[in-house]
Amino acid sequence: MSVLRERESTGVGPVELFFDLVYVFAITQLSHFLLHHHDLAGALEFAVLFAAVWWGWNYTAWAANWVDPNHRSVQAFTAVWMFASLGMAVAIPEAYGDRAWLFVASYLFLQLSRGGFMVWAWRGQVMSRNYFQLTTWSAIAGIAWAAGLFVPDEARVWVWLAAVFLDYVGPRVSFWLPGLGGTPMSTWPLSEDHLAERNRLVFIVALGESIVILGATLTGIAFTGGTIAAAVLGFATIVALWSLYFDARLGNAEHERVEVENATQVSRSAYAYAHALMVAGAVVIAVGVELVLAHPWHTADAATIATVLGGPAVYLVGNLMFNRAISGRLAVSRLVALACLAVLALIGLVLPVLVLAALALAVLLLLSLAGSGWFRLPSASVE
Known part of the structure; x- marks a missing residue:
């Protein structure tokens, strides 16, 4: 029995949902890392860790x-990759310190073992x-990941940033290798x-982290007018983001299948890259x-200000990239929203945090209303 899918089989299997469970924990770890490293250096460190995860x-x-x-070997290897992902998640709080080795070892094992399995699964075919x-590109990037273990802690993020660049540039250059093309x-x-x-499922996981943080924080603080208002705003922001993501026109709602000859190129831009920003925005x-x-x-x-406005901004940039990949058009509404967030950033230093969050929510709600048909801004074609 072949480990490969039948071509007409496209459903998400239970083992894939099981695999995603570890990323619930990973996203929690990432959000807590950013919360505890709430400065420019911490944001860069968070970005590198998020990129690897x-x-x-x-x-x-x-x-x-x-x-x-449903193949037994696929299920067994998925469990192994899940355990490696758990190792990454466990290491996140001390990834730039004592547990850097665990983060790197888990990440490289995940990437290289999966690549090796797929070479074997496709043996004798072009996909092998x-x-x-x-996998060779993952190994090349792995040299930089490993090199980061041997530099001072404060310099590690820069070495790992180079490793992330190698990981992410590989698909853009079609995994070119000397002599092989x-x-x-x-x-x-x-x-x-x-x-x-x-990607819909993992985005829901990211939204779930917002719900967990909201609920956990509320259980440990006194209820005042300010905290109640903040809770309402926080929950409304989560709902607005969900509405935008599943918008039938500009979100990742179910849509007509992309033509087979374009499916891989579209998916690379829309899911590998654009969704990285969309999910990161939800975490922030x-x-x-x-x-x-x-x-x-x-x-x-x-x-x-960078956090409260940066989360929506990062999501919207990802959404622009997503729509450009899927339809070849830029959503003017997203550009207008980004401009509004930029204006809020300029005046944010004189505003209470609650007011700033309310204004950011207003931007998202206006986008959601635009998507529901109350009013619309045009989209621009992109050559």
Whole structure:
């Protein structure tokens, strides 16, 4: 019995949902890391860790397009990859310190073992060559990840930033290797609707972290007018983000299948890259919810402004990239919203945190109303 899927099979298997459970914990760890490293340096460190966690999940989601989720060997290896992902998540709080080795070892094991499995699964076919080149790029990036273990803690983020660059640039250059060339997108047969569903599910996981933070924070603080207002605003922000993400016109709602010949190229841009920003935005919004709850009437400082407004902004940039990949158009409404958030950032230092969060929510609500048909801004074609 082959470990590969039947071509017409595109459903998400139970083992894929099981795999995502560890990313519930990983997203919690990432949001807490950002909350406890709430400055520019911490934001960079968070971005590097998030990029690695996302790439591990993303490559596994892509591999699941081609393997049978009901095959025993696929289920066994998925459990192994899940354990490696757990190792990454456990290491996150001390990833730039005593547990850097655990983060790197878990990440590299996840990437290289999965790549090796896919080379074997596709043996004798073009996709085996493709995965060999992908895994080689993961190994090259792995040298930089490992090198980061041997530099001072304060310099580690810069070495790992180079490793992230290598990981993310690989698909953009078709995993080109000397003497072998690249792997043309046409040689990666893909079902775009499977990836669309996988990304919907992981985005829900990211929104779930906002709910957990909101509920956990409320259980430990006194109820005042400010905290109640902050809780309402936080919950409304989560709902607005959910509404925007599943918007039928500009969100990742179910849509017509992308043409087979374009499916891989579209999916690479829409899911591997654009969704990285969309999910990251949801995680940052979760941190913003906690900051507003903690000090609703404090005047916003630069770090708080960057978090409360940065989460929606990062999401909207990702959403722009997503729509450009899917439809070839730029949503003017998202550009207008980003401009509004930029204006809020300029005046944020004189506003209470609660007011700043309310204005950010207003921007998201206006976008949601636009998507529901109350009014619309045009989209611009992109050549």
